[in-house]
Amino acid sequence: MNKIRVRIAPSPSGNLHIGTARTALFNYLFAKKHNGDFILRIEDTDLERSNEAYTQNIYDSLKALGLNWNEGPDVGGDYGPYQQSERFDIYPKYAQKLIDEGYAYECFCTQEELDKEKEESIKNKKPHKYSGKCRNLSEEEKNELKAKGIKPSIRFKVPQEGEIGFEDLVKGELKVNLDTIGDFVIMKSNGTPTYNFAVVIDDMEMKISHIIRGEDHISNTYKQILIYKALKAQIPKFGHLGMILAPDRSKLSKRHGATAVSEFVEKGYLTDALINFVALLGWSPTDGNEIKNVDEIAQDFRISEVSSSNSIFEYDKLNWMNGQYIKKMEIPKLVEKIKPFLSKYNLSELTQQQLEKMVEITREPLTLLSDITDEVNYFFGGKNVEIEENVKNDVLNMEVSQKVLKDILDNRIDNWHFDDEEKLHDELADLRTYFKEKEGIKPKQTMWALRAAVTGKTHGADLVAVLGILGYDNVKARIKSAIN
RNA sequence: GCCCCCAUCGUCUAGAGGCCUAGGACAACACCCUUUCACGGUGUAGACAGGGAUUCGAAUUCCCUUGGGGGUACCA
Numbered sequence: 001m002n003k004i005r006v007r008i009a010p011s012p013s014g015n016l017h018i019g020t021a022r023t024a025l026f027n028y029l030f031a032k033k034h035n036g037d038f039i040l041r042i043e044d045t046d047l048e049r050s051n052e053a054y055t056q057n058i059y060d061s062l063k064a065l066g067l068n069w070n071e072g073p074d075v076g077g078d079y080g081p082y083q084q085s086e087r088f089d090i091y092p093k094y095a096q097k098l099i100d101e102g103y104a105y106e107c108f109c110t111q112e113e114l115d116k117e118k119e120e121s122i123k124n125k126k127p128h129k130y131s132g133k134c135r136n137l138s139e140e141e142k143n144e145l146k147a148k149g150i151k152p153s154i155r156f157k158v159p160q161e162g163e164i165g166f167e168d169l170v171k172g173e174l175k176v177n178l179d180t181i182g183d184f185v186i187m188k189s190n191g192t193p194t195y196n197f198a199v200v201i202d203d204m205e206m207k208i209s210h211i212i213r214g215e216d217h218i219s220n221t222y223k224q225i226l227i228y229k230a231l232k233a234q235i236p237k238f239g240h241l242g243m244i245l246a247p248d249r250s251k252l253s254k255r256h257g258a259t260a261v262s263e264f265v266e267k268g269y270l271t272d273a274l275i276n277f278v279a280l281l282g283w284s285p286t287d288g289n290e291i292k293n294v295d296e297i298a299q300d301f302r303i304s305e306v307s308s309s310n311s312i313f314e315y316d317k318l319n320w321m322n323g324q325y326i327k328k329m330e331i332p333k334l335v336e337k338i339k340p341f342l343s344k345y346n347l348s349e350l351t352q353q354q355l356e357k358m359v360e361i362t363r364e365p366l367t368l369l370s371d372i373t374d375e376v377n378y379f380f381g382g383k384n385v386e387i388e389e390n391v392k393n394d395v396l397n398m399e400v401s402q403k404v405l406k407d408i409l410d411n412r413i414d415n416w417h418f419d420d421e422e423k424l425h426d427e428l429a430d431l432r433t434y435f436k437e438k439e440g441i442k443p444k445q446t447m448w449a450l451r452a453a454v455t456g457k458t459h460g461a462d463l464v465a466v467l468g469i470l471g472y473d474n475v476k477a478r479i480k481s482a483i484n
Numbered sequence: 485g486c487c488c489c490c491a492u493c494g495u496c497u498a499g500a501g502g503c504c505u506a507g508g509a510c511a512a513c514a515c516c517c518u519u520u521c522a523c524g525g526u527g528u529a530g531a532c533a534g535g536g537a538u539u540c541g542a543a544u545u546c547c548c549u550u551g552g553g554g555g556u557a558c559c560a
Contacts, residue, residue, distance in 0.1 A: 011560050046560065127486035153558050180487050188558040195560045215489060219555045249552060284497050290509060310553055314495045317510040365522040447519035459521035
């Protein structure tokens with residue numbers, strides 16, 4: 001059996017879209033599962049909309065998601081070039097071959113004529129497709145048109161009888177009547193290939209065995225199979241995935257929030273969580289455990305079991321999943337990911353060790369990495385801390401709070417072990433019991449006072465750990481200034 | 485208009501004729517845990533779009549309707 005070869009062929013007219021990422025993922029999973037190759041081809045035929053920066057973004061995003069390719073523009077391979085703009089010279093000869101063998105013909109219709117034709121058929125409520133007007137032009141007529149300076153396009157001659165179909169990897173048998181497909185252009189009059197022609201030639205030359213893509217390509221597939229047949233090339237297997245829709249069931253677009261993988265990253269999503277979440281749109285694990293990395297998913301992946309319906313992209317579960325990944329990620333790694341969201345602070349105030357500890361104790365409630373920004377302000381600023389307005393009134397100024405803080409400052413803090421969590425933990429417990437027994441102050445209240453003075457907030461990370469990171473000097477100073 | 489695809493809780497899904505009184509996850513709600521916020525745990529509520537047909541029996545097969553999506557370019 002020939003080796004399985006799949007590809008992802010994005011066009012660099014924008015940053016890598018989350019939908020493209022999912023298509024890439026399913027291709028990657030399929031290749032991985034069957035020990036095949038995953039190929040990246042950049043379809044930059046549309047030179048006006050293509051942009052070098054987008055190509056880079058596609059590379060970066062795919063890599064960040066862990067979707068590494070075996071062949072591509074940057075890494076090369078045996079079937080290059082992998083950038084479509086460098087392949088322009090190979091299409092005309094195939095087009096000529098199709099003309100010579102009677103599968104295609106030159107078309108001299110102008111845009112205006114075409115528009116008019118279409119208008120007519122809409123008016124008559126007929127399905128609109130190209131009339132085939134130039135199908136049977138004589139040599140004489142063609143030469144005459146050429147002499148007028150009209151540059152022809154090349155159209156594929158679609159047989160108008162019977163049907164064309166194929167066995168779709170995810171949807172099963174798909175077919176359509178040939179008379180619904182008009183003769184379509186394969187080479188534009190400017191000499192460049194159209195999408196449907198270029199993909200076929202490229203996939204054929206790159207020996208792509210399976211094409212997995214969105215279902216918006218189903219109608220293209222029929223045309224492409226026609227070309228494969230005319231070329232007497234081996235037809236790859238096709239699989240069409242349902243689309244990802246926005247919550248309002250429309251196409252996912254900027255107005256619904258992030259669409260590019262890099263935008264999600266900027267918002268504080270982890271690529272591991274993103275790819276895991278997106279895999280769940282259409283695929284589900286047999287063992288019920290939804291948190292899985294790409295390799296684990298590949299083991300359990302069967303293309304035929306992928307759902308064939310569209311799915312809606314809802315943030316709730318993605319957010320939850322992102323939180324799960326934040327909770328289980330190794331601390332040093334997490335710290336690196338989180339640093340960009342700490343840019344407003346002077347990180348050199350803390351040692352690497354303190355930074356790691358800080359992340360470790362504050363990661364729990366995070367759903368986005370960016371949530372940490374407002375969570376950790378009190379770790380910075382040394383002896384000074386910003387006290388939230390309501391905290392000052394509702395907590396610090398209370399008589400009991402003042403009593404607690406004074407006691408800490410006068411009788412306890414000098415004996416506290418800031419570098420020994422266990423001891424400090426017990427010392428805080430002593431503090432609570434003392435005030436509970438002596439003054440009838442609720443343990444909760446006691447801790448509130450301390451926390452408010454030290455962090456300026458009423459809630460936050462484990463207090464013992466917070467005190468440990470801040471250290472004796474800072475804590476003492478903060479308590480002192482909290483006392484009226 | 486024409487062609488094609490799809491249809492289970494709000495969302496993602498399990499379900500390949502009897503294992504279904506339809507299972508799980510997220511979200512919601514309640515309770516428990518707790519020095520705060522959380523995390524976590526336990527539980528509650530919540531769906532087979534509608535109508536026919538086939539069958540002893542249908543979420544599962546077939547047909548129609550409805551709804552949603554896609555395509556209909558010398559864009560990709």
